[in-house]
Amino acid sequence: MKALFVLPSVIYLLIMFVYPFGYGIFASLHPKSGGFSVANYAAFLLDPWQARTLWVTASIAVPITVLTVLLAVVVAYTMRRGIRFERAVTTALVLPIALGTVLVAEGINGFYGPKGWFNQLLLVAGVAEPSRLTHNYTGVMIALFVQHFPFCFLMLLGYISGVDPTLEQSARVLGARPWAVFRRVLWPLIAPGVAVAFALVFVMNFGVFPSAVLVGQPAGATRTVAIAAYQAAFEHYDMPMASAIAVVMGGCQLAGLAVILFLRQRMPATGVATVGAGKR
Amino acid sequence: MAAAVGSLRFRLTKRFGTKTVLDDFALEVRGRELITLLGPSGCGKSTALNLLAGLLEPTAGEIWLDETRIDALPPERRGFGMVFQNYALFPHLTVRDNVAFGLELRRRPRAEIGERVGRMLDLVQLGGFESRFPSQLSGGQQQRVAIARALVIEPRVLLLDEPLSNLDAKLRLEMRAEIKRLHADLGLTAIYVTHDQAEALSLSDRVVVLRDGRAMQTGTPADIHDRPGNLFVADFMGYRNLLPVTVTAVEPDGRVLAEAAGLTLHGRATGPLAVGRSAVAAVRPEDLVATDEPAGVNILRGCVRLTEYLGREHDLEVALASGLILRARVATPVGVGATVSLRVAPERVVMLAAEDSAPP
Numbered sequence: 001m002k003a004l005f006v007l008p009s010v011i012y013l014l015i016m017f018v019y020p021f022g023y024g025i026f027a028s029l030h031p032k033s034g035g036f037s038v039a040n041y042a043a044f045l046l047d048p049w050q051a052r053t054l055w056v057t058a059s060i061a062v063p064i065t066v067l068t069v070l071l072a073v074v075v076a077y078t079m080r081r082g083i084r085f086e087r088a089v090t091t092a093l094v095l096p097i098a099l100g101t102v103l104v105a106e107g108i109n110g111f112y113g114p115k116g117w118f119n120q121l122l123l124v125a126g127v128a129e130p131s132r133l134t135h136n137y138t139g140v141m142i143a144l145f146v147q148h149f150p151f152c153f154l155m156l157l158g159y160i161s162g163v164d165p166t167l168e169q170s171a172r173v174l175g176a177r178p179w180a181v182f183r184r185v186l187w188p189l190i191a192p193g194v195a196v197a198f199a200l201v202f203v204m205n206f207g208v209f210p211s212a213v214l215v216g217q218p219a220g221a222t223r224t225v226a227i228a229a230y231q232a233a234f235e236h237y238d239m240p241m242a243s244a245i246a247v248v249m250g251g252c253q254l255a256g257l258a259v260i261l262f263l264r265q266r267m268p269a270t271g272v273a274t275v276g277a278g279k280r
Numbered sequence: 281m282a283a284a285v286g287s288l289r290f291r292l293t294k295r296f297g298t299k300t301v302l303d304d305f306a307l308e309v310r311g312r313e314l315i316t317l318l319g320p321s322g323c324g325k326s327t328a329l330n331l332l333a334g335l336l337e338p339t340a341g342e343i344w345l346d347e348t349r350i351d352a353l354p355p356e357r358r359g360f361g362m363v364f365q366n367y368a369l370f371p372h373l374t375v376r377d378n379v380a381f382g383l384e385l386r387r388r389p390r391a392e393i394g395e396r397v398g399r400m401l402d403l404v405q406l407g408g409f410e411s412r413f414p415s416q417l418s419g420g421q422q423q424r425v426a427i428a429r430a431l432v433i434e435p436r437v438l439l440l441d442e443p444l445s446n447l448d449a450k451l452r453l454e455m456r457a458e459i460k461r462l463h464a465d466l467g468l469t470a471i472y473v474t475h476d477q478a479e480a481l482s483l484s485d486r487v488v489v490l491r492d493g494r495a496m497q498t499g500t501p502a503d504i505h506d507r508p509g510n511l512f513v514a515d516f517m518g519y520r521n522l523l524p525v526t527v528t529a530v531e532p533d534g535r536v537l538a539e540a541a542g543l544t545l546h547g548r549a550t551g552p553l554a555v556g557r558s559a560v561a562a563v564r565p566e567d568l569v570a571t572d573e574p575a576g577v578n579i580l581r582g583c584v585r586l587t588e589y590l591g592r593e594h595d596l597e598v599a600l601a602s603g604l605i606l607r608a609r610v611a612t613p614v615g616v617g618a619t620v621s622l623r624v625a626p627e628r629v630v631m632l633a634a635e636d637s638a639p640p
Contacts, residue, residue, distance in 0.1 A: 166368040169335050172355040173362040174382035174433065184381075188372045269372035 021250075028244035040244035050228055050245075054252065057224040060137065060212075061205035064144045068205075069198045072152040073160075073190075077182070080161045094150045101147060105214035108143050109134050139215035140222045144208060148201050155200075159193035160186070188269050195264035202260070203253045225249040286436035286469045287311045290351075292331050292341035294324070294493075301327045303493040304341070309437075314463050314470045316480040318504075319490035320516070325473045328490075329439050332471065333362050345436060356385075361435030365442040367426040369414040375401070375425050376410040382433035400432040403462070420451045427459070431466065438470040444479060456482060477517055481505055489513045507550045511560055511635050519562035519630065520607045527559050527631070536631040541602035544577045547629025558634045565595065567628040568608040571621050578629065580606055581621045584614050598622065 031039045044050045075093075083089065096104050112118045112133040119130040133139060163186060171181045209226035216222030225245060233242035264270055291306040302324040309315050317325040330336040332343060334355035343351040350358055369378050376397055383393045401407050404424040414422055423443060430438060443459070444452045460483055463470055474480055480487045481501040489496045489504060489512070497509040508514035515522060525538035525545055536549045538559060545561050553559055573579050585605075586597035594613050598606040598620060608622050 164366070164368065166364045166366060167370060169333075169355075170362060170364055170368040170429075171370075171381070172335065173333050173358075173360055173439075174429070175356045175359075175385040176381075177354075177356055180385060185370055 024243040025247055027240050028247050029240075031240050032238055040241050041248065043241070044228075044245055044248060053223055053225045053228045054248070056222065057206055057208070057226075057249075058252070060140055060144070060208060060222065060224065061202060064141050064148075065198060065202045065205050067141075068145055068149050068152050068201055069156075069194060072149060072156050072197070073194060076153055076156040076160045077186070079157060080163075081165070090154075093153055096146050097150050101143075101210040102214065104146055105143055105211055108139065108146065108215050112139065112142060134215050136217050137221050139217075140208065140211050143211035143215045144205050147211070148204055152197050152201050155197045156190070156194065159190045159197075163189050188267070191267045192264050192270045195260050195267070199257050199260040202256050206253050206256065207249065225252070286345050288332070288343070288345055288437055288469065288471070290332065290341065290343040292328060292338045292343070294327055294331060294336065295339045301493050302331070302338075305490070305493060305495060307488060307495070307498070309469060309471060311469050312467045313485045314468075314472060314483060316472045316474060316484040316487045317490055318474060318477060318480040318487050318516075320475055322492075323490040324493035325475075325490050326441055327493075329362075329441050329471065329473050332437075333360055333439055334358050359433070359436050360439055361430030361433060361437070362439040363423075363426050363430050363441065363443045365445055367414070367419075367422045367446075369422055369425055369429070371414050373413075374410065375406065375412050375414070375417070378414070378425055379429045379432050381429060386433065396432055397428075400428040403431075404428045404458070419447050420455060423447065423455060424458075427462070431462070431468075436469065438468050440470060440472045442474055443472075445474070445476070452479075459483060489516060508562065508630060508632070509550050511562070511632050514560075514562040514630060514632060518564055520565050521561075521563040521568075523561045523563070523604060523606075524634065525559050525561045525631075527553050527555050527557050530555055535626065538631060540604075542600075543580065543602070545624075545629055545631075546577055546626040547631040548627060549631045551633060553631055553633060560632045560634050562630040562632055563624050563628065565607045565609040566593075567624050568606070568610070568622040569624070570610050570612070570614075571623040573623065574621055578624050578626060579621055580624070581619065582606060584616050584618050584620055587614060587616060589613075596620070 028040055029036055029038065031037060033039065079086065079089075099107075110116055114132065114134070116134075118133065122130040131138075133142065167185055167189070168181050171185045172178075176184060207226055208224050209230065212218055212222045212224045212227055218227050226249065229242045229245040229249065232238050232245055288309040289307075291304065292302050293300070293304050294302040305324065305328060307315070317328055319325050327336065331338050331341075334350075334353060338351060341351070342349055345358070370381065373381070379397045379400055380393050383396060388396075397410075398407070401410065404427055406421060406424050406428065409417065409421065409425075414425065417425065423446075426443070440459070444455050447455060456479060459472075462468075463483075472480075472483060481504070484501055486498060487501055487504045488498045491512050497504060497513045499507070499509075504513065505517055508517055508519065511522065523540060523543070523545070525540040525543070527536060527538050529537040530549065530553055531537070534548050536547050536553055536559075538545050538547065538561060540561075547561055568580070571579065574581060580598070580600060582598040582600040584596050585599050588595035590609070593609050593611055596608045596610060596614060598608055600606055606622070608620075610620075610622075614620055
């Protein structure tokens with residue numbers, strides 16, 4: 001009887017996840033040329049122009065994930081006991097989530113573009129040759145940061161403000177300076193949470209598509225795996241090839257997750273009930 | 281262990297916005313003394329402790345430890361030990377690492393840390409628990425770790441913030457005795473915050489009763505218990521019967537005669553009282569004794585309205601003829617509706633000046 005209640009979610013998972021995923025793998029193993037082979041994978045990984053997308057994606061996803069998580073930790077840490085105008089600040093930080101990728105990308109083009117406000121300001125400030133910030137690697141980095149920072153920040157604020165403040169106080173009284181409190185008490189306690197945030201932001205960044213097209217240079221510097229898959233599917237109409245690329249991309253994301261979760265398992269505070277219900 | 285003696289003098293004011301939590305609260309704690317800050321929640325006792333620890337900044341005032349002014353020092357440089365109500369153990373560290381925390385920050389050699397941690401855990405009877413995590417310990421064991429962690433650094437002053445209030449009744453009595461033993465053995469200067477009068481009486485060398493950020497009375501446990509200086513302290517220390525009376529005579533030996541509707545009470549004063557002024561006669565329920573005499577000096581007669589069985593005794597709610605309600609504690613059961621006479625010894629009646637504001 002109880003099993004029946006699980007049924008809707010099982011059906012949902014089967015239809016929305018297991019079937020498409022299985023179909024993708026199945027399709028990727030049946031190349032257009034016919035038969036059953038790993039030819040698509042070989043073609044993708046052996047073609048330097050295609051295989052390069054993996055390196056391009058990683059070189060975007062890894063640094064911007066590190067940067068996003070690092071900044072989110074710093075900001076959430078400073079805000080852990082509340083600040084002035086907190087609601088306004090949090091709203092401003094969270095707004096990009098509500099606006100959607102395309103609008104944010106347009107905004108970035110407008111603000112950081114060659115004739116955008118940012119460069120105009122630099123000109124006024126006397127910078128003769130402002131650097132190019134959009135339609136290249138930097139543009140994608142900015143877009144991904146704007147999109148994923150709020151999410152990461154909110155998640156970490158929950159973790160950090162959930163740590164019992166008397167732990168910090170007792171560490172102080174026992175002789176720890178603020179930095180030692182962070183390193184010896186707060187960091188070990190939030191590290192498992194930071195790992196989860198890192199994993200999620202990494203996966204989102206690795207799948208970057210709209211930003212790479214809209215504020216990047218989709219034919220060159222920011223030709224990510226997702227763009228390669230898109231081109232295979234909708235420019236060359238080679239679904240099996242597109243599926244193979246998508247599977248490789250998924251494999252990379254899973255590998256990243258595996259590494260992060262492995263490291264998380266080895267953290268001293270993993271599995272320890274340290275974090276309360278969240279902010280106040 | 282080298283006993284750490286610190287005498288502490290302070291005078292502190294703390295305001296949060298317009299609210300004054302601590303109003304020029306001054307105290308001198310002698311070396312090796314255990315002093316309790318006692319009061320209801322919101323009286324400022326925990327704020328005082330946090331100010332002493334350096335976790336809050338005073339609005340005004342100063343703190344002197346022996347001959348050094350320390351109120352500008354951050355908490356980590358005061359060398360105090362602190363035990364928190366919720367223990368505040370580091371959940372990611374073992375018992376050993378929790379206790380070693382303060383010594384590691386002081387960069388003591390490894391061998392010394394191991395030896396001191398071991399000795400301290402033996403002292404709080406937790407030998408053998410070194411590798412456990414806090415979540416694997418009972419509440420009482422966690423509190424022992426918290427005490428060991430605070431004591432191992434040989435603090436100049438130990439601060440305890442309601443350390444027993446999260447424990448169940450039986451464990452609370454055990455830990456109370458344990459804290460008393462540790463204090464006696466180690467000769468510590470300690471400041472203990474609690475709202476529990478029994479804890480304050482049993483542990484302290486001196487007690488400070490706080491109300492709204494001011495000291496209402498400072499004295500030995502016996503002083504506070506037997507000679508409350510004002511209505512608030514009397515009420516807080518269990519004088520549940522506060523009878524409004526008018527003073528008729530004050531005798532040279534301190535005896536006070538007073539009257540109320542149909543009552544004549546003899547008692548003793550703990551402060552100045554003037555003849556003809558209104559006062560309050562404070563009487564503990566357990567000091568009322570059933571008697572056969574129907575009337576007389578210090579005899580109160582009324583009708584039992586409610587009884588509560590307490591095991592060894594019975595709590596009575598008695599309505600006097602004047603309408604006043606009296607609470608008494610008697611050894612033998614009495615039925616509801618019965619008329620009883622109760623007598624109280626004159627030395628058990630504390631005559632206090634009436635306050636303009638009613639007691640809380």
